[in-house]
Amino acid sequence: MHISKTLHCFGSGRRVGRRLRAQPQRYFSSDERGTSAIEFAFFASILSFAILNVADISIYLYKRMQVENATQMGAQAAWNACDPSQNQLPATTNCPSLTTAITNAIHSTSLSTAVSLQAGSPAEGYYCVNSSGQLQYVSSVSSKPADCTVAGVPSNMPGDYIIVTASYAYAPIFHGVSVAAAFPTPIVRTSMMRLNFQ
Numbered sequence: 001m002h003i004s005k006t007l008h009c010f011g012s013g014r015r016v017g018r019r020l021r022a023q024p025q026r027y028f029s030s031d032e033r034g035t036s037a038i039e040f041a042f043f044a045s046i047l048s049f050a051i052l053n054v055a056d057i058s059i060y061l062y063k064r065m066q067v068e069n070a071t072q073m074g075a076q077a078a079w080n081a082c083d084p085s086q087n088q089l090p091a092t093t094n095c096p097s098l099t100t101a102i103t104n105a106i107h108s109t110s111l112s113t114a115v116s117l118q119a120g121s122p123a124e125g126y127y128c129v130n131s132s133g134q135l136q137y138v139s140s141v142s143s144k145p146a147d148c149t150v151a152g153v154p155s156n157m158p159g160d161y162i163i164v165t166a167s168y169a170y171a172p173i174f175h176g177v178s179v180a181a182a183f184p185t186p187i188v189r190t191s192m193m194r195l196n197f198q
Contacts, residue, residue: 049177052174052177052178053174053177053178053179053180055173055174055178056172056173056174056178056179056180057178057179057180059172059173059180060170060172060180060183060187063111063168063170063187064170064187064189066109066110066111066115066168067109067111067115067166067167067168067187067188067189068189068191069109070105070106070107070108070109070111070115070166070189071106071164071165071166071189071190071191072191073105073106073108073109074102074103074105074106074117074122074164074166074191075102075162075163075164075191075192075193076105076193077101077102077104077105078091078095078098078101078102078122078162078164078193078195079162079193079195080101081095081097081098081101082094082095082097082098082195084195084196084197089160089195089196090124090141090160091122091124091160091162091195092122092123092124092141092162093141098122099122102117102122102164103117106164106166111168114168114169115166115167115168116166116167116168117164117165117166118165118166118167118188120165121163121164121165121166122162122163122164122165123162123163123165124141124160124161124162124163124195125137125138125139125140125141125160125161125163126138126139126140126141126144126145126158126159126160126161127158127159127161127194128145128148128150128151128153128156128158128159129148129151129153129156130148130151130152130153131151131152131153135161136150136151138150138151138158139158141160144158144160145158159194159195159196160194160195160196161192161193161194161195162192162193162195163190163191163192164190164191164192165188165189165190166188166189167186167187167188167189168186168187169185169186170183170185170186170187171185
């Protein structure tokens, strides 16, 4: 019985061999085994590329929002720390706790001390709303204008604004694969707030 099975298998193998020799192209073109695995490999590589890009772009956007939030908190900290009624304006010259308050505020986000103040920040100046409704720089804090004549609205008074600029050195997780590697780094955001409301 074992001999007959062996001969049967051998005979089948010989028949397949004869078919291959006679028409090899037809035999292989009709064989579709493994096609699904190849298609899945292509699909999986494209899907992986998309997932890695979505992850990196999402992280970049989240960190950019955090840097923006840090600058806003820094500007609010300046407003809170420097009291106009105590003659602490202009803040950059008369408010001793200004830099400490801003630094602590920008470090209070999830990025912590990875966010840093840009060189030259905080900055301060006098601004007026011009006739087009846009905020316009009119003077440094060393010389306060009497009104907003320079901006074309002499009936308005200039406002003392603090400008806080912070940066964060962003590096994508999947550097060689993600398009986020082309995004600008460091991430730099700026916020400004009026310190006087007279």
